[in-house]
Amino acid sequence: MMGASGQRPRLLAIIELGxxxxxxxxxxxxxFDVEILNSQRKAQAALKRQVPDVVVAEYNFQSDFRDRTSNLETLMARLQRHPHVxxxxxxxxxxxxxxxQLRQRFPVFAALSxxxxxxxxEQSLRAAHAAASTVDN
Known part of the structure; x- marks a missing residue:
């Protein structure tokens, strides 16, 4: 697989609970060139340095958050500026x-139970790469 720039595509994996x-x-x-982080906070910092082609993350529902319902909302809000991810x-x-409900507001490419x-x-990653390739061409 090659990324949009002809380089290896980048994948950011955020493993909070595992x-x-x-x-x-x-x-x-x-x-993929892979970067693995264990928190959304670290992922936010990583996204400032370099935007990946694919993000693999957990959706962790949190009823006690004041202004959001999950760990994924902050990530998805930042990625709105990078719709190719x-x-x-x-x-x-x-x-x-x-x-x-979150997917009604943000474009999650694939959700796996x-x-x-x-x-x-693997199927989801291949589909994501194929979708990115059709956008690039």
Missing amino acids: GYPNLTALYQRLG KVICFYQPEHQLKLE LPVSEEQV
Whole structure:
């Protein structure tokens, strides 16, 4: 896979809670330069340095947040300035309704219910790359 600039595409993985397989080898096998962070705060700082082609993140519903409902809202708000970035999120099945409400406001490319399989993630990444390639051409 090649990114829009003819370089390897960049993938930012934000692993806050985990509970799914380590997918780093898959990301690298698919040709991504990978950066892995463990918090949205660190992801915000990383996005100031360089905007990735794909972000893989968890959707963690938080009913106690004052001004938002999840960890993903701040990330998605920042990415509105970069509509070419494809976001793939993992979510707990019991939070699907809340995630769908978020998706009405922000363009999440793919949402995969936990537990995720490597095959599901690979399919989503290949689709994201194909979608980015059609936009580039």
